[in-house]
Amino acid sequence: MATPQIDKLISILENIASGIYQFELPVFESPEFQRLAESIQHASASFEKKYRRQRLLNSITEYINNGLTLNDILDYVYNSFxxxxxxxxxxxxLIEEEEKLIKVCCVRSKATVIKINRGYSAPIEGSSxxxxxxxxxxxxxxxxxxxxKNHPxxxxxxxxxxxxxxxxxxxxxxxxxKPAGFIFFSxxxxDTYKDLHIDIFLEIARQLSVIFEKSRMYEELIQLNELKNKFLGIAAHDLRSPIxxxxxxIILFLNGYIGEIDEKQRKVLMTMDKNCDRMLNLIHNLLDFSAIESGKLDLKLEQLDLHKFFHTYxxxxxxxxxxxxxxxxxxxEADLPNITVDSNRIMQVLDNLVTNAIKFSYPNTTVTISARKQDESVKISVADQGQGIPENEISKIFKEFSKTSVKPTGGEKSTGLGLAIVRRIIEAHNGTIDVDSTVGKGTTFTITLPIKS
Structure with a gap:
């Protein structure tokens, strides 16, 4: 009866179908069944190799999606494949179009001496x-x-x-x-590649091309962001002087240096003065934001007496x-230590947090500024009894030009830049900023600054 032999083969095929590719080859009395079993074993080994290959190819995609660099990916490919x-x-x-060159960017090799290494370049025109x-x-x-010999x-x-x-x-x-470069396997x-299917090599090249595409888009975004910051800086700088x-x-008119003004004129001039202040505040925020974004936020660090600082504020x-x-x-706290910070920038941070707290609070409430030493840091909190921020909106309050659904209680205006600037200033001091808010009860912003920045 052939049934037990068939059952054995069916069991092997079921294991292969479930991903179990390794099995002990059974010995059959029938030569036909033995050849069939050996063919199944050969097919299983081929399936396993293709499965492992595809799994490795998929893993490249995961590495790319995890934001690893081209060098990281090349390390992974070299070590795993x-x-x-x-x-x-x-x-x-990579191809450098302007110079019409090809330039090596990374190499991995078993060779003891590498002759063509990072930075090596050659003209493309006339080359193979x-x-x-x-x-x-x-x-x-x-x-x-x-x-x-054929191409000396x-x-x-x-x-x-x-x-x-x-x-x-x-x-x-x-x-x-468009051609972006080449990957060389040596x-x-x-005759290493003579009878080899090149599909897997092409697939690796395709996956690596995704990195180039992402890198190109990232570079374009950086350039656009730099252009935006440059424009904001120029526009803000050019607006500041005329305003x-x-x-x-307006101050000359209000103080009577240019002649007498009636009450109606005074109200108009005071409205103009208030709007000038608002515009100047916006311009200063834009200039700060532009400087921070372009990496030009210079901190003038000094010892700050926190008690004098808070009293002044x-x-x-x-x-x-x-x-x-x-x-x-x-x-x-009574025994707060001095901290090493840019005092003007920390004043800017505190002023932004406190004016925001006042802006979004109702009359007859309290805004509390507190400060405590904790380990090697100082924690400064600004707590209000205002409207609170909805939980689903807290994540966007530190984003530039972002506003929440919470409205100022006195009709004050907001640029949407203040908290973004605050966060960048605190991070530049190696500090952190956190927010805790409950709708209807209020909001607390807490900044943590190292005593020695």
Whole structure:
């Protein structure tokens, strides 16, 4: 009866279908069943190899999505793929269109001496790589020594031979449907790629091309962001002077230096003065934001006496709170140490947090500034009894030009830049800022600054 033999083969096939590729080859009395079992074993080994290969290819995608650099990806490919594809060297070179050159950006090799390393460049025009760009197809050289005899002017072939390589496979890298560079697989044996399916090499090249596309888009975003910051800086700088001149003339009118004004004119001029202040505040925020974004936020670090600092700030801000019938309360620990900060920038941070607290609070409530030493840091909190911020909106309050659904209680205006600037200033001091808010109860912002920045 053939049934037990068939049952054995069916069991093996079921295991293969479930991903169990390794099995002990059974011995059958029937030669036909034995050949069938050996064929199944061969197919299983082939399936396993393809499965492992596809899993490794998928893992490249995961690495790319995790934001790893080209060098990181190349390390992973070089260390992981040798078990399924042969190579002793992998190199990547990018096309520099303006100079019409190809330039090596990274290399991994078993060779003891690397002749073609990062930074090596060569002209594309007239080279064999130009034909690969033209066709978009990979190139295999089965014997580099023979190739050099036929192409004695090929400097790169001579150098790669000096590294000990004897055969190579070159695949083009395509980004935005244009050639972006090449990936070179090389072996120390001749004919390594002669009978090899090149699909996996092309797939690796395709995956790496995704990195180039992401890098290109990222570079474009950086350039656009720099252009935006430059424009904001120029526009804000050019607006500041004329608005300052307008404000000075308004002050001259209000103080009677240019003649008498009636009450109606005074109200108009005071409205203009208030709007000038608002515009100047916006301009200063734009200039700060532009400087921070372009990495030009210079901190002038100095020892700051926190008790004097808070006393000065309270005397400056008390009247602003009183205008809205809000109490400004201080809760400062007695033995606070001095901290090393840019005092003007920390004043800017505190002023932004406190004016926001006043802006979004109702009359007859309290805004409390507190400060405590904690380990090697100082925690400064600004707590209000205002409207609170909805939980689903807290994540966006530190984003530039972002506003929540919470409205100022006195009709005050907001640029949406203040908290973004605050966060950047605190981070520049190696500090942190946190927010705790409950709708209907209020909001507390807490900044943590190291005592020695």
């Amino acid at each position: 040798q078990e399924i594809i042969p190579y002793d060297r992998i190199g990547i070179a 790589l130009a034909a690969i760009i033209e066709s978009g197809q990979p190139r295999i050289i089965n014997d580099l020594e023979i190739y050099l 002017d090929s400097v790169s072939t001579r150098l790669i031979l000096e590294e000990g390589m004897r055969s190579s496979l070159t695949c083009p890298l395509i980004s935005s449907r 072996s120390m044996q001749v 300052g001149v307008i404000k000075n003339f 309270q005397s400056m801000t008390k009247s602003l709170a009183e205008k809205k019938q809000i109490e400004l309360k201080m809760d400062i």
